[in-house]
Amino acid sequence: MPLSPGQLEEIEAQRNQTAPTRRVVAPGMEAHLYTAHPVLDHGFVRVIDYMGDDAAICQAARVSYGKGTKSVQNDEGLIRYLMRHWHSTPFEMCEIKLHVKLPVFVARQWIRHRTANVNEYSARYSILDREFYIPAPENLAAQSEVNNQGRGAALEGEEAARVLEYLKADSARAYDHYEEMIGQDGQQGLARELARMNLPANIYTQWYWKVDLHNLFHFLRLRADAHAQYEIRVYADALCKVVADWVPFAYRAFEDYRLGAVTLSAQMLACLRRMLAGEAVTQENSGLTAREWREFQAVLAD
Structure with a gap:
C-alpha cells in the first residue's frame, strides 16, 4: 500500500485547506496539488x-x-518559438516541488539530474519501512543482446518464478537482519547509519525534489523516452500528466x-538528403558506424 491511513488523512486535510492569494494559480495544477499518484507497487509522486x-x-x-495586448494565441506561438529555438531561460521561471517515494536504485538514477534541490528521508535518523519493489512478472526481462544497459525478452516459466522468489526472500531476510541489528532488546543495537548498509537497493526511500520547468523538461526528455529503464520511466510518465495540466x-x-522529436547528426542528415535524391545509401557508403547506422534506420522506421 503506497500510503498509510494516516498519510491519506493528512493529504485530505491539506487538500481541504484554502488560502487567499494574489499570485497566479494554474487551475490544472490546483487539481493535482497534494494528491498522491501511485507508481510501481509502493511508490507515488505528489505535488x-x-x-x-x-x-x-x-x-x-x-x-x-x-x-498587455497579447492574445492567448500569441502566448502559445511564443512558447513554441522559445522551445523550438532552445531559449530555455523563460521556462526556468516556473518551478515545482514534488514528494516522491521510489526504490533506492531508481533514486540513484534520478539523482544524476543535478539541477534540482533534494532533501531525502534520513535512514541515519529514522527506520526505513519494510517496503521493497518487486517487479511484476512481465517486467522481469533478460539482458539485451545488443544493448549493455537494456533489457531483452521477458523471462518465462520456472526461471521467472525462481528470480521472483530470490527477490522476495532476499529482501525479507535483509530486512529481518536490519531489524535484529538495530534492536535494543537485550543488546546495545547497531547504529542505524551502519545497519542500513545491509538493506537492498530495491527498498523504498522518499524525498522532496524541487526543480524549474526547463530542467524538469530535460529530465522528462530522457526518462520518459521509450528507451529509458521502465522503473524510472513510469515516474516520468506520471509527471508528464501533471505537467500537461x-x-x-x-x-x-x-x-x-523534444519528446516526440529526433536529432540527426550532420552525417545522418547528409544520408537522408542522398536518399531523398534517389541514391541507394547503405551502411558501407554512408560514413556511419554500424551502431550509428542502426540508430539511423530506427529513426527512419519510426
Missing part, C-alpha cells in the same frame, strides 16, 4: 507546491508586467520539439 504557469513563461520572455502550451511544445 507539494508550484510557481508560475504558461503566462509566466511569456511574461519572462517579454520582460513585462502583464499580458500545469502548463499545457509549454507541454505541447515539449512533446512536439
